[in-house]
Amino acid sequence: MPVRTSQSSQGSRGRGIGLGLALASAVAFGGSGVAAKPLIEAGLDPLHVVWLRVAGAALVMLPLAVRHRALPRRRPGLLAGFGLLAVAGVQACYFAALSRIPVGVALLVEYLAPALLLGWVRFVQRRPVTRAAAVGVVLAVGGLACVVEVWSGLGFDALGLLLALGAACCQVGYFVLADQGAEAGDEAPDPLGVIAHGLLVGAAALTVVARPWTLDWSVLAGTSDLNGTPVAAGVLLAWIVLVATVLAYVTGVLSVRRLSPQVAGVVACLEAVIAAVLAWVLLGEHLSAPQITGGVVVLLGAFVAQSSAPAKDSARPVARGGPDDPERELSAPGATA
Template sequence: MPVQTTDSAPGGRGKGVGLGLALGSALAFGGSGVAAKPLIEAGLDPLHVVWLRVTGAALVMLPLAWRHRALPRRRPGLLAGFGLLAVAGVQACYFAALSRIPVGVALLVEYLAPALVLGWVRFVQRRPVTRAAAVGVVLAVGGLACVVEVWAGLGFDALGLLLALGAACCQVGYFVLSDQGSDAGDEAPDPLGVIAYGLLVGAAALTLVARPWDLDWSVLAGTAPMNGTPVAAALLLAWIVLIATVLAYVTGIVAVRRLSPQVAGVVACLEAVIATVLAWVLLGEHLSAPQLAGGAVVLVGAFIAQSTAPAKGAAEPVAGGGPERELSGRGTAA
């Protein structure tokens, strides 16, 4: 199945809009942990929080799923892959990893995804990547190591690391699958339809893992402590569903189409920075000097990778996807 990438708007304006959407998506995704942590501390199981997040978002997007009801017949593989990888896979693997290894280590391993995307482009598609893009990824990953203070917890568990790597691979699927059909004209699958059905597939898959029939629903009727301040649990859940999931996925998939999978992947590294800053402000989890320095390095790396993306049709090595590209059906099969 051909998969192509272009900027959806000409010139720097399209890239600027795409970068803004990618940053907005990172901000929305980054706020999920700040809202979820109080719910978990109030007594909800982490997998139950994930299930509530995905299922709630799927219900919100249900009218769009009905509007694009022909999509499952046209792109069943895309919808299954997006739901299983980009929705259920990332979150299930990440939360499972957290039960075995430190949060910072799991997050760092998961956000190796941008480097894996470049590896996909270089070794699977056999297309060159610019040195600047590679340097940007290295800086982003190195800065992220400082942000999460990976040296603070090195009690690695082999299965935990494998699960975190699984989350990273699923995140690669998110960026690659989000780019499907961007140059197919009228035949391109509508991104909102892809998200709607992806959330439905993800909710169904997570139901088998999270066992929501054991969920303590009474927690949602009360309050959850946020840095000592009681906040309505239902309000926190609404934030997770509407902002950290629906808005995050919508802006993220549109950003991928305006930029490219690898550029959007690097910018998405900012999610960890944003999550850390929000935890500092809202949860009282203070940042250290190395974390502040690491955040600056992540920003620099993301900017370098984004600014080196070639224009559409340019015959130069890939930094951000730029020219039209085609993946084999085997390579992109969910």
């Protein structure tokens, strides 16, 4: 049947584009830590770096927020949740953890999020979970035990680990909220509008917490040390704002809309690998063999836990919107038979 073949082809292309966007987002997010840590070591408070990152990105996206100015009236809860969890919560917890533990370790803990997302699907959305998914969670937790070297009496800063875990919880909110509203089809909120307003909400919340009026602006006029190489602080900040925030959020949210929170979460795990490699090469942060092994097991566990979750398939001929259908289509406008 030609119509079915055409829909299948479009669905395959859509998934391919979604995977490409998810990979681009992982690379962009993965470069944030290595650019932020030199600024923190140069004298900036971690919360000040987060505020600069989010406020700068909010300014870049401000024209889109103006264009979608009706969105706060239509979806105030979505924008508030996205701004407080997916923007302010993730960034504040991650950067605070970054000041206490290595970049690679902070991200590996943060990327327990796919396993936590599985718990959300099972216990909050009350959807079935496969045995493979449960095995993946066990692998992820076991790998984390190797990363933090529990046999040595928790060698890493306990508060740093808790902050990284907080970032993981907030990242679950990022994947869930990025997909919210997509079931509305053509009436779904524009993802760029959600990101723009979410950044504004996040910047406002961080302004209260970070108190940027106490920021040492002179640090941004100087240079920061990148493993022995002086780099202009302004260049590092521009990378954090334009690439590691604006580009990362745009490609990330678009990938969730084309795939699903679970599948996008699997690809996002690559961020931990990318960040760990960059930290090793650019910052000289070396991990021990057990920690590297544990990190691989964490990523393997996250992948196994989520690999059974199907991507959104616009060619699947099922009725959409059923609350009891665990594989129901969430965002395929115009995909009716």
